Amino acid sequence: MGSISGDSLLEWDGQDSSIQEEKIFVAVRLRPLNEREISKNDVSDWECINSTTVIFKNSLQERSLLPTAYTFDRVFGHDSPTRQVYEEAAKKIALSVLSGMNSTIFAYGQTSSGKTFTMSGITECTVTDIYDYIKKHRERDFVLKFSAMEIYNEAVKDLLCSDGTPLRLLDDPERGTVVDKLTEVTLRDENHLYELLSICEAQRQIGETTLNELSSRSHQILKLTVESEARGYFGAENSSTLTASVNFVDLAGSERASQTHSAGTRLKEGCHINRSLLTLGTVIRKLSKGRNAHIPYRDSKLTRILQNSLGGNARTAIICTMSPAHTHVEQSRNTLLFASCAKQVNTNAQVNVVMSEKALVKQLQRELAKMEGELRNLSSLSSSSGVSSSSALREKELLIEKMDKEIRELTHQRDLAQSRVEDMLRSGGEYQASKTWGYMNHHEKGSWTDEYSASEASEINDPFRSDVASRTSHFSERYDNVVSSKIEDQFNENIEEQFLSDDTSPRLYIDKYFGPDPCQGWEKIAQEPNKVNIEIDNCKEVQCIEIDLSKGNQISNTPSPQKGDHVSAKSFSSSEIDFSSSENEDFDHAVKVVRSQSCEAIMTTIMKSPSFEEAKENENDNALQNEANHDQEKVSDIETVVTNNNENTRTEDSQSSVTNDTFNEQEEEKKIMVINKECVDKKQEEEEAQVNEVIEIEPKSAKKIEKIDPLPKEKEEEKKPNKPEETADDGSSDKTKDIKKSSSDWQIEFERQKKEIIELWNSCHIPLVHRTYFFLLFKGDPSDSVYLEVELRRLSFLKNSMHGVTDDKSCKQASSAKALKREREMLSRRLLKKLSAKERQALFEKWGIDVKSKQRRLQLSRKLWTETNNMEHVSESAAIVAKLVGFKEAGRAPKEMFGLSFLPANVRASSWRNSLM
Numbered sequence: 026m027g028s029i030s031g032d033s034l035l036e037w038d039g040q041d042s043s044i045q046e047e048k049i050f051v052a053v054r055l056r057p058l059n060e061r062e063i064s065k066n067d068v069s070d071w072e073c074i075n076s077t078t079v080i081f082k083n084s085l086q087e088r089s090l091l092p093t094a095y096t097f098d099r100v101f102g103h104d105s106p107t108r109q110v111y112e113e114a115a116k117k118i119a120l121s122v123l124s125g126m127n128s129t130i131f132a133y134g135q136t137s138s139g140k141t142f143t144m145s146g147i148t149e150c151t152v153t154d155i156y157d158y159i160k161k162h163r164e165r166d167f168v169l170k171f172s173a174m175e176i177y178n179e180a181v182k183d184l185l186c187s188d189g190t191p192l193r194l195l196d197d198p199e200r201g202t203v204v205d206k207l208t209e210v211t212l213r214d215e216n217h218l219y220e221l222l223s224i225c226e227a228q229r230q231i232g233e234t235t236l237n238e239l240s241s242r243s244h245q246i247l248k249l250t251v252e253s254e255a256r257g258y259f260g261a262e263n264s265s266t267l268t269a270s271v272n273f274v275d276l277a278g279s280e281r282a283s284q285t286h287s288a289g290t291r292l293k294e295g296c297h298i299n300r301s302l303l304t305l306g307t308v309i310r311k312l313s314k315g316r317n318a319h320i321p322y323r324d325s326k327l328t329r330i331l332q333n334s335l336g337g338n339a340r341t342a343i344i345c346t347m348s349p350a351h352t353h354v355e356q357s358r359n360t361l362l363f364a365s366c367a368k369q370v371n372t373n374a375q376v377n378v379v380m381s382e383k384a385l386v387k388q389l390q391r392e393l394a395k396m397e398g399e400l401r402n403l404s405s406l407s408s409s410s411g412v413s414s415s416s417a418l419r420e421k422e423l424l425i426e427k428m429d430k431e432i433r434e435l436t437h438q439r440d441l442a443q444s445r446v447e448d449m450l451r452s453g454g455e456y457q458a459s460k461t462w463g464y465m466n467h468h469e470k471g472s473w474t475d476e477y478s479a480s481e482a483s484e485i486n487d488p489f490r491s492d493v494a495s496r497t498s499h500f501s502e503r504y505d506n507v508v509s510s511k512i513e514d515q516f517n518e519n520i521e522e523q524f525l526s527d528d529t530s531p532r533l534y535i536d537k538y539f540g541p542d543p544c545q546g547w548e549k550i551a552q553e554p555n556k557v558n559i560e561i562d563n564c565k566e567v568q569c570i571e572i573d574l575s576k577g578n579q580i581s582n583t584p585s586p587q588k589g590d591h592v593s594a595k596s597f598s599s600s601e602i603d604f605s606s607s608e609n610e611d612f613d614h615a616v617k618v619v620r621s622q623s624c625e626a627i628m629t630t631i632m633k634s635p636s637f638e639e640a641k642e643n644e645n646d647n648a649l650q651n652e653a654n655h656d657q658e659k660v661s662d663i664e665t666v667v668t669n670n671n672e673n674t675r676t677e678d679s680q681s682s683v684t685n686d687t688f689n690e691q692e693e694e695k696k697i698m699v700i701n702k703e704c705v706d707k708k709q710e711e712e713e714a715q716v717n718e719v720i721e722i723e724p725k726s727a728k729k730i731e732k733i734d735p736l737p738k739e740k741e742e743e744k745k746p747n748k749p750e751e752t753a754d755d756g757s758s759d760k761t762k763d764i765k766k767s768s769s770d771w772q773i774e775f776e777r778q779k780k781e782i783i784e785l786w787n788s789c790h791i792p793l794v795h796r797t798y799f800f801l802l803f804k805g806d807p808s809d810s811v812y813l814e815v816e817l818r819r820l821s822f823l824k825n826s827m828h829g830v831t832d833d834k835s836c837k838q839a840s841s842a843k844a845l846k847r848e849r850e851m852l853s854r855r856l857l858k859k860l861s862a863k864e865r866q867a868l869f870e871k872w873g874i875d876v877k878s879k880q881r882r883l884q885l886s887r888k889l890w891t892e893t894n895n896m897e898h899v900s901e902s903a904a905i906v907a908k909l910v911g912f913k914e915a916g917r918a919p920k921e922m923f924g925l926s927f928l929p930a931n932v933r934a935s936s937w938r939n940s941l942m
């Protein structure tokens with residue numbers, strides 16, 4: 026036995042770890058004729074003509090049809106030593122174990138052909154080479170383990186254990202078939218292995234046959250496992266641990282009983298041997314034909330154990346030994362046949378990176394260290410990225426802080442603006458509330474309780490205060506008239522009236538839920554001399570007022586105090602209304618024209634309808650009728666103005682202005698409204714500028730006022746009577762055009778706001794009383810714009826409150842749909858009280874309600890104010906509600922109000938819009 030060179034070992038270092046598909050390496054070895062064969066003059070029929078071919082050289086062979094030449098991977102003649110066989114047929118396969126590949130070296134042949142002789146030599150050569158390799162490769166740690174078994178009569182026995190107990194075969198999912206409890210000895214060194222090999226040889230079943238004195242009666246499988254891993258420095262770079270086994274299989278020899286003359290035990294042994302070899306042959310034959318199905322591995326323990334080596338993942342070399350003697354020619358041919366099949370079988374060997382426990386622990390330790398390192402890196406990355414995240418977070422926090430600050434500032438500004446508006450309105454409302462009751466008391470009890478009453482103003486001989494107080498009292502009276510002249514009646518009526526009053530009047534009911542009426546604030550402003558004076562000093566409009574007031578004051582001492590108002594109003598109205606054709610186009614006319622289109626005028630027209638008059642004749646409520654008649658007397662004066670043309674109007678107005686106090690009061694009321702409105706415009710502009718709110722309150726109207734050139738009294742007196750034509754020549758025509766244009770623009774804006782308000786009323790569940798009150802309050806001139814604005818703002822605020830934007834309980838209360846439902850129920854009961862059966866029937870028919878249906882009154886009340894896009898419906902709803910709750914103007918309404926024809930459709934549907942023309 027020689028040793029392999031270092032160069033030979035090096036060629037195994039670079040083993041490809043990928044799956045290596047190859048054929049089973051098959052070699053044939055001919056032994057020399059032994060003494061017995063020679064003694065019997067047996068001849069050698071087989072000769073290796075080269076390294077790969079063996080021929081049957083007996084030309085006298087009778088079966089000439091059989092092949093005479095056999096080619097294999099390698100053939101060895103009788104003079105080839107075992108070392109050569111190892112080197113050229115087994116070494117490459119056997120030493121694959123050093124590269125982590127399983128390998129198997131078979132010795133197959135008939136009995137006494139030299140299998141044991143060959144395999145013993147190959148095993149020793151392999152062991153020697155392995156240990157030499159280990160000695161030359163100190164960079165790796167090697168562990169060699171050895172186990173040995175035999176299959177004797179289909180029993181697996183441990184050759185390293187002396188008790189001879191048969192071992193079980195187990196099927197392991199990963200390792201395949203394993204022998205249970207097979208002794209595996211870790212080798213200390215090469216000598217240790219040799220000792221073990223000696224034990225195995227001693228343990229193996231050997232029997233004497235006629236062909237072999239030391240015939241092996243079992244299949245022996247020696248297994249040498251090599252585990253290796255890189256050590257030290259190299260281990261860090263190469264963490265793989267290789268584990269592989271090389272099997273040295275010395276099969277029992279096939280034999281013919283006739284030849285061996287066996288009997289008894291030997292015959293039995295021979296049967297098992299032949300049966301297992303037959304199975305092996307079958308497996309090889311099938312594998313050689315590529316049949317992967319129905320391979321009888323399990324038919325014998327030999328094939329079962331060697332399954333991985335037979336077409337499996339182990340590199341395999343089969344060395345077929347044969348006797349060249351002519352007497353064994355048939356067995357030799359069988360061996361060659363087996364060899365021929367075997368060389369067709371493919372194997373799929375691969376490097377086994379199967380770790381030992383120690384290697385696994387080390388591998389896990391390395392992986393753990395690697396993960397810890399990665400974790401540290403990740404932590405450092407997180408730490409560094411955390412800086413940027415923290416920075417970004419800080420930036421966001423600063424941004425949020427800034428936004429919060431802006432929100433707080435905006436909220437503050439909003440609250441400030443609201444507070445100012447509400448304070449302004451509240452102050453006006455409080456004043457008006459007291460004023461209202463003062464006025465009522467004035468009428469009821471003959472006393473005037475207001476601080477700046479007209480009488481008090483007169484007493485202190487303050488003409489300005491007196492005039493303003495006088496005007497304001499008329500203005501206040503208008504409010505009271507609009508709201509109700511029957512407040513006390515409502516208080517005194519049954520509990521149903523609580524929906525209006527609870528503990529207050531309709532006015533206060535509205536005030537309670539919606540705040541004081543916006544108009545009231547302007548009254549107070551006009552009533553407070555200090556404020557008025559300040560504002561007078563600051564705006565042109567007030568200069569007009571001063572002129573008016575001075576004249577009013579002068580004329581107020583005359584028997585016809587209203588005349589002064591007419592004169593003073595002329596300078597004001599002439600710039601707004603196109604009456605420049607005559608100096609007589611005075612303010613009276615302007616007021617009358619405007620008023621003629623107001624809601625009040627419409628109401629008047631409605632009330633004068635014959636059908637309503639007819640229905641009214643049947644009215645049993647004498648008090649209401651008397652009041653209506655009384656109101657109608659006032660309205661008839663207005664109606665007279667409405668129906669006249671300009672020329673006639675001037676004459677009749679002049680007469681009326683002298684003879685009709687009611688009309689004069691209304692004119693004054695109108696003028697004050699306009700004046701107050703202009704003052705408020707200015708004031709509101711200033712306040713809005715302070716709070717940076719952009720609320721455009723009739724800018725064109727304000728512009729119109731600015732165009733007024735208040736003349737000194739002397740010049741005005743000169744200009745009016747003597748140069749009427751100069752009115753047109755001094756640019757008044759242009760002003761008139763501007764006015765018309767402005768009026769048109771305002772009309773559009775007015776129409777938009779009106780529709781928006783009506784929609785908001787409906788969406789915010791605004792009480793119908795409020796809607797009606799507001800609807801009837803409007804005159805339809807530019808002075809209404811401020812009220813529209815305020816109402817819009819209130820409703821917007823209320824809507825926001827309903828949607829949770831603001832938190833105003835009173836608003837939420839007012840917006841209660843439930844309250845609105847109660848109000849409708851209340852109104853339905855009032856239909857019975859306030860209307861006659863005939864009126865109700867007419868109303869039901871007009872509103873498309875079956876007069877015989879149940880809850881028809883409730884049906885009607887539920888329809889009120891519901892068609893927000895139908896102005897005719899809105900107008901009629903307002904008229905009905907006004908009648909039912911006793912608004913004074915409604916009370917003045919003739920019975921036609923509830924008839925089929927309230928107004929011509931074109932008038933009803935565009936009452937607000939028309940009121941501007």
Ligand SMILES: Nc1ncnc2c1ncn2[C@@H]1O[C@H](COP(=O)(O)OP(=O)(O)OP(=O)(O)O)[C@@H](O)[C@H]1O
Pocket residue numbers: 055056057059103134135136137138139140141142143237239240241242276277278279346
């Ligand atoms: N190539 C050879 N050169 C010289 N002697 C050999 C050779 N081969 C075998 N022999 C000799 O032949 C005899 C039988 O050999 P061996 O026991 O190895 O046969 P075997 O095939 O194992 O037989 P069995 O199957 O019965 O165990 C032995 O004495 C052995 O020394």
